[in-house]
Amino acid sequence: MRRSLFIFTPVFLVVSLLVGCAVKPVTTKSTVTTNKDLIPVEQYDYDKKLRQCVAESDYLAKKDKTKYGQVNTALIQILSGVKAYSSQLSQIDEKNKEIITSMYVYQVNDLCNSISQFYLAEVKKDLNRIVDKTKSN
Secondary structure, three states: OHHHHHHHHHHHHHHHHHHHHHOOOOOOOOOOOOHHHOOOHHHOOHHHHHHHHHHHHHHHHHHOHHHHHHHHHHHHHHHHHHHHHHOOHHHOOHHHHHHHHHHHHHHHHHHHHHHHHHHHHHHHHHHHHHHHHHHHO
């Protein structure tokens, strides 16, 4: 667990920076969607979400290494890729930077959403076991 936090602390900052750079203000003449309908980047705590994702992934890997070990490994690999990519940001063309950053943000968000679903399913199973035990007593 300490190793995970040590590795991911700089990655949290990088992902936050990358996500902040990838999000652009919406300018539209449409009356259907306005900027008020969107969540401002400042209100969405990416560091907190990423820490939660890592914690959930670590929990799942400890609970069932066979079932969730690959998911945990995938998260570590993606975050390591983010860290390596962020060290090269100054050497990457702006248009390519937008594309690559968006791909990393999507991959991290997609995997973290899956991890959250797995986590909720495991918690639900645990709660159902507790409820079943109390009903049988």
